[in-house]
Amino acid sequence: MKLSARNVATLAAILFGACTRAAPEQQVINDAAAALGGRDRILSVKTLVIEGNGENGNLGQDLTPERTIQTFTVSNYKREIDVAGNRTRVEQTRTPTFAYFQGQQPQKQVLGVAGDVGYNISPDGNATRVPAAVAKDRRVEILHHPLTIVRAALDPGAALANARTANGQKVVDVTTGGLTFTLALDAATNLPSRVVSMADNLNLGDVAIETAFADYQDVNGLKLPARLTTTTDRVMTADLHATRQAVDGPTGDLAAPAAAVSAAAINAVPPATVSVQEVAKGVWWLAGQSHHSVLVEFADHLTLIEAPQNDTRALAVIAKARELRPGKPLTTVVVTHHHFDHSGGVRAAVSEGLGVVAHKSTEAFFKSAVSRPHTIVPDALARNPKPLKIETVDEELELKDAMQTVELYHIAGSPHADSLLMAYFPRERILVEADVFTPGAAVAPYAANLMENIEKRKLRIDRIVPIHGTIAPFAELQKVVGGT
Ligand SMILES: [Zn+2]
Numbered sequence: 001m002k003l004s005a006r007n008v009a010t011l012a013a014i015l016f017g018a019c020t021r022a023a024p025e026q027q028v029i030n031d032a033a034a035a036l037g038g039r040d041r042i043l044s045v046k047t048l049v050i051e052g053n054g055e056n057g058n059l060g061q062d063l064t065p066e067r068t069i070q071t072f073t074v075s076n077y078k079r080e081i082d083v084a085g086n087r088t089r090v091e092q093t094r095t096p097t098f099a100y101f102q103g104q105q106p107q108k109q110v111l112g113v114a115g116d117v118g119y120n121i122s123p124d125g126n127a128t129r130v131p132a133a134v135a136k137d138r139r140v141e142i143l144h145h146p147l148t149i150v151r152a153a154l155d156p157g158a159a160l161a162n163a164r165t166a167n168g169q170k171v172v173d174v175t176t177g178g179l180t181f182t183l184a185l186d187a188a189t190n191l192p193s194r195v196v197s198m199a200d201n202l203n204l205g206d207v208a209i210e211t212a213f214a215d216y217q218d219v220n221g222l223k224l225p226a227r228l229t230t231t232t233d234r235v236m237t238a239d240l241h242a243t244r245q246a247v248d249g250p251t252g253d254l255a256a257p258a259a260a261v262s263a264a265a266i267n268a269v270p271p272a273t274v275s276v277q278e279v280a281k282g283v284w285w286l287a288g289q290s291h292h293s294v295l296v297e298f299a300d301h302l303t304l305i306e307a308p309q310n311d312t313r314a315l316a317v318i319a320k321a322r323e324l325r326p327g328k329p330l331t332t333v334v335v336t337h338h339h340f341d342h343s344g345g346v347r348a349a350v351s352e353g354l355g356v357v358a359h360k361s362t363e364a365f366f367k368s369a370v371s372r373p374h375t376i377v378p379d380a381l382a383r384n385p386k387p388l389k390i391e392t393v394d395e396e397l398e399l400k401d402a403m404q405t406v407e408l409y410h411i412a413g414s415p416h417a418d419s420l421l422m423a424y425f426p427r428e429r430i431l432v433e434a435d436v437f438t439p440g441a442a443v444a445p446y447a448a449n450l451m452e453n454i455e456k457r458k459l460r461i462d463r464i465v466p467i468h469g470t471i472a473p474f475a476e477l478q479k480v481v482g483g484t
């Protein structure tokens with residue numbers, strides 16, 4: 001038998017009598033359990049339902065890397081937790097309060113996890129399985145609640161450690177299911193004030209996910225927080241106000257939908273598909289999935305526009321670029337803007353020795369992104385560290401040699417992001433842009449501003465070669481702008 005600190009404490013209590021004080025770690029949990037309604041009451045709970053409203057943040061997708069002001073209004077929020085069964089489902093309606101790329105209509109979401117199976121249910125009722133990493137995050141989220149974390153800490157299988165006082169609060173680390181959570185209690189009331197756990201974020205690396213609890217109220221013999229505020233790396237991702245809470249009331253069926261259960265587990269990012277289309281001499285559109293790149297050949301080197309999404313996509317695109325022109329070094333990646341899905345491959349590009357060209361407003365962000373620790377899920381750059389070489393663009397930058405000319409322009413005043421660059425090929429009359437016009441998309445909230453920037457620069461464009469969607473004649477943008 002392995003003796004944990006708590007086993008030893010329990011043994012000591014048995015040997016020396018019940019008057020022996022609990023170990024400090026256990027005492028913090030005992031205090032929390034007593035404040036919430038008592039150990040027995042907590043252990044008897046089967047289900048918890050929280051209904052309310054609030055807001056979601058827009059981590060990594062805001063106007064600038066530093067600003068965190070864009071939010072979605074959350075209504076019809078309902079979170080059901082099968083406390084003993086490790087299952088949860090959240091239903092909510094999100095309405096963007098800013099110019100969102102899909103338009104500003106409300107979006108209904110159903111997000112769940114049951115054991116190993118995480119799933120989303122779309123408004124048309126179709127269930128899809130989410131990657132294993134997302135399912136894990138959702139299982140972790142179940143424990144970002146006073147009732148569930150204290151209940152888990154009361155389980156003899158949990159390891160308690162590091163009882164301490166920090167910022168006037170009682171703090172203890174709880175390890176359960178192989179993951180460690182830091183639980184803090186208000187020193188006066190002993191009610192949990194927050195839970196913190198570490199997670200991997202593709203762009204930010206090791207991040208703290210923290211949920212803070214406030215506005216405790218009495219619910220069926222328990223004290224439960226009516227306000228739960230979650231941050232990732234200190235940026236608000238969810239701020240919820242409960243208007244109704246129920247313990248052991250009815251829940252819907254919290255089993256994972258059959259379509260999600262029967263779908264194969266997604267344990268890793270699937271291999272990338274990179275298609276190649278030569279759109280002009282020395283210019284290739286590297287598409288194939290949701291986020292495209294453009295490869296540009298200069299006299300003695302190659303430059304890539306966009307290293308999107310993640311290591312898998314970015315490394316596949318880089319390999320394809322080198323395969324297309326093996327005789328010239330790929331030296332540079334131009335980043336269209338800082339949004340996480342568009343900059344998610346920048347670390348991989350740096351690991352491959354590429355220099356970065358990006359708008360000047362993103363310099364601090366990329367310096368930080370390249371230097372942050374990725375110990376939870378080591379990525380290509382964590383395995384092969386390289387320094388960041390960055391060249392920033394303010395209003396414009398011309399990349400020109402005997403063979404090729406590309407003009408990079410800042411897209412000023414875009415409601416999508418402040419850091420946007422577009423790439424113009426004057427000889428080929430091609431424009432490369434991301435997100436501000438996606439040919440074929442149902443809505444185009446940023447197209448009018450793009451057209452203003454094109455007109456300001458007096459660019460003469462025949463074709464748009466986009467980072468999303470299909471290549472389109474310039475007339476398509478004119479039509480969309482004219483029609484709004
Ligand atoms: Zn974007």
Ligand SMILES: [Zn+2]
Nearest residue numbers: 341434435468
């Ligand atoms: Zn995009």
